[in-house]
Amino acid sequence: MKAALMYGAGDVRVETVPNPTIQEPTDAIVRIVAGCICGSDLWPYASKEASDEGARMGHEFVGIVEELGSETSGLSVGDFVIAPFVASDGTCDFCLEGLQTSCRHGAHWGGTEDGGQGEFARVPQASGTLVVVPADFDEALIPSLLSLSDVMxxxxxxxxxxxxxxxxxxxxxxxxxxxxxxxxxxxxxxxxxxxxxxxxxxxxxxxxxxxxxxxxxxxxxxxxxxxxxxxxxxxxxxxxxxxxxxxxxxxxxxxxxxxxxxxxxxxxxxxxxxxxxxxxxxxxxxxxGVAPARAYIDELLLLVLDGTIDPGRVFDRTVGIDEVPAGYRAMADREALKVLVRP
Amino acid sequence: MKAALMYGAGDVRVETVPNPTIQEPTDAIVRIVAGCICGSDLWPYASKEASDEGARMGHEFVGIVEELGSETSGLSVGDFVIAPFVASDGTCDFCLEGLQTSCRHGAHWGGTEDGGQGEFARVPQASGTLVVVPADFDEALIPSLLSLSDVMxxxxxxxxxxxxxxxxxxxxxxxxxxxxxxxxxxxxxxxxxxxxxxxxxxxxxxxxxxxxxxxxxxxxxxxxxxxxxxxxxxxxxxxxxxxxxxxxxxxxxxxxxxxxxxxxxxxxxxxxxxxxxxxxxxxxxxxxGVAPARAYIDELLLLVLDGTIDPGRVFDRTVGIDEVPAGYRAMADREALKVLVRP
Structure with missing residues (x-):
């Protein structure tokens, strides 16, 4: 599959990487329908030291469940899901308190793990992490659903x-x-x-x-x-x-x-x-502090679905996976507010 | 009357100063029954630059209303009152929100104004500032009542x-x-x-x-x-x-x-x-942040009067007005936790 990697400041490349596979029984594999570039991606884009090893990028995405580990529940293959920018088990004390960013089994996207700027991603702690969007929603809502991953x-x-x-x-x-x-x-x-x-x-x-x-x-x-x-x-x-x-x-x-x-x-x-x-x-x-997005997605999802809020309007440009490097440039140059990626 | 003044680090003197008089129609004059030395008084006691002009000291006291300005209400001569460590009008938006330390007509004790380490004090904004203790309380409660001025x-x-x-x-x-x-x-x-x-x-x-x-x-x-x-x-x-x-x-x-x-x-x-x-x-x-003591005195007073709390136990030494300098030394040397002054 294709995915974006950052090798240093200003150096984002789209390369072919291995497709993800289930590694833990609590994993899911998601085919990414929409990802995006975050304002926080611009910090390393401005200053990251050059390296021979690229870091996988992106921590916001929505997509379709392709495969499920044996210890997942509440998810079905084919579900359209929102992935918050931190994975969390949904069962520890921090998760129950709504501070999923401090989850005792939490995980982050990108780096040596899959990111949201790619075609597929392995999702750790899938049952705690992913939020299923009810079927038959209007596809025009995808940018707003995606915004629940992080910015909204x-x-x-x-x-x-x-x-x-x-x-x-x-x-x-x-x-x-x-x-x-x-x-x-x-x-x-x-x-x-x-x-x-x-x-x-x-x-x-x-x-x-x-x-x-x-x-x-x-x-x-x-x-x-x-x-x-x-x-x-x-x-x-x-x-x-x-x-x-x-x-x-x-x-x-x-x-x-x-x-x-x-x-x-x-x-x-x-x-x-x-x-x-x-x-x-x-x-x-x-x-x-860092937002436990997972804590808010359920309630914000209802407001997106009923049209109360339309945060997807922050996306003012859409690119394909091959154009991700151009998307970074556009955001860094303030030509684009936020770039949506349709792999 | 006698009052304590600080002339510099380690230099507290008890001197005779003019008795206070009503200056604004919103003032009251209070005869101090008990005052005390605060942990925060130890900062200048450790570091204040020497000066020819002494600063009046003390910002915690309880006492008896001696005289009232023409624009005071809710107070009577003879009332036993608690003075929080900041004066406040009780009517501005900050006071109504319980942030009397940001009162739009607030005033502080000490310096060139009367302090709590003396025999009398002029109380600005008396109606907003002072809290009346119901008559016939047990005098053994005076230390606890005094603690409501500040520490409690x-x-x-x-x-x-x-x-x-x-x-x-x-x-x-x-x-x-x-x-x-x-x-x-x-x-x-x-x-x-x-x-x-x-x-x-x-x-x-x-x-x-x-x-x-x-x-x-x-x-x-x-x-x-x-x-x-x-x-x-x-x-x-x-x-x-x-x-x-x-x-x-x-x-x-x-x-x-x-x-x-x-x-x-x-x-x-x-x-x-x-x-x-x-x-x-x-x-x-x-x-x-700095405590709007006035916001809490009403509820804490009830808990002192009914014996639920006994914060006056933090006072472990009592001195007369002439012994205030010795009281500072005892607190600075950690021989006393908190010194009560009975002028």
Missing amino acids: STGYHAAKKASIEPGQTVTVIGDGAVGLSAVIAAKLMGASRIILMGRHEARTDLGREFGATDVVAERGDEGIARVKELTGGDGTHVVLEAVGLLSALETAIGVVRDGGVISRVGAPQFAEVPLGFSEFMRNITLTG | STGYHAAKKASIEPGQTVTVIGDGAVGLSAVIAAKLMGASRIILMGRHEARTDLGREFGATDVVAERGDEGIARVKELTGGDGTHVVLEAVGLLSALETAIGVVRDGGVISRVGAPQFAEVPLGFSEFMRNITLTG
Whole structure:
């Protein structure tokens, strides 16, 4: 089968690799119908050291169950399934608490394992990991179903960890696919005002359609001043940080209201957070983290199927498997917001 | 009247200062029945630069209303009142939300204003600030009533911000008066296991009486290993950090379970918090901050009056106003846990 491998910064190749096979009785083999390129794939695409060994790429996909190990249940060959970006057993204490990213038998896609940017994938802990989509759904929903693998669930995680209450004000930092999904999530949870900080007009326009009431294009101190101006000088009750750079977190601290919550879902590209004495005096909470997408797919799936949300609109380009390298370039160059791959 | 002033590190003097008078119609004058020395007073006692101008000290007191401004309500001359460590109007949005430390008309004790280590104090925003104790209470309860000014309310704030649920496991870092109060709070909220990290046996013994199920005297990596050993390798759901040093926060990160909450009430003596990528992957939340004691006094007062809690036991020494300098020395030398002042 064909699959995408990354050999170093800017070096993604599509190669023929062995088809996956069942290795553990809890495995499934899925034929991938749609995968995609993630904003987080752009970090190694920008900085990964060159290597002779390529790393398999992609951690988001939907597809059809081709084969099942002997110890799987709740799945049938032919099921259309959504794979969250971390595999989990569904039975350990962390999974039962909804923190599948800390599953005691969890597994990640890519690297030396199959990724989502390929034709097939072996799915470990298949019964805990995969979510079956009811048959006869509209194929036009595939991008939205795919978004539940990661970005929509990640945006929702940010909002859930912040415990947004109806009527609260929210700032979303970042107009990438996760930031836009966070806008959808904030609206779902009843935010009265959603200020989207981003400077790419096509993206912020989509953000407005998703529910953003205001857009702030300025960054840094200017951006902070603008959000404060919009909120009577106080900032917002909640900030959803969907970038992962220190500057974004500093902005979050600047725009959050006293007693408020910063919920971060951008993977931090820094080791230390400036939450010292003055933030202590303001009772600022920092929460969030990597999203246990599996915890949210069941409920978000219903909202996709009934048309309440349409997060698949974050995909603005579709490529075949051979065009994955071009897809990376388009996302890195900000020509595409998020690239869907149909192998 | 007599009052304590700090002129620099190690230099506390008791001097005669003018008696306070009503300055705003929202003021009250309170004759202090009991004040105390706070762990946080020890930071300037250790490091304050020498100055010709002394700073008034103390931010915790109970006493009797002597005089009321024309725009006060709900208070009568002769009432026995508890003063939380920040004054607040009780009517602004932050006060109504229970974040009186961010009150739009808030005020602090000490410095150029009256402090709690003196014979009288002018109380700004008296109607919002003071809590009346029902008449005819047992005077033996005065230490516990005084603890509601700060330490008990601060320990409770830590537990409330962590949203401890019945059955959860909790680590309390620090065996000072706030840490011990946090033990009481964790028990009130139904923690099934409370691990107290502290090395002063008299204090940790009191912690056990307050509800600690385990005591860990080790610090640093050794302390972390011990807590992990006690919790099957996972750490605890909640960590209440009552020290304020970076090493304590690092310990908190080390002993908190994935998905858990660190709630800090020790005033941070550092500017940056090591919450980078690995803590992000573990979904660690950092919350807490300066405690809006006023928000908790009403409910905690009932628990003191009915004997459910006895936080006044953290006071292990009582001095007169002239002995306040000796009280500082005793606390700094760890001879006393917390010193009560009867002016």
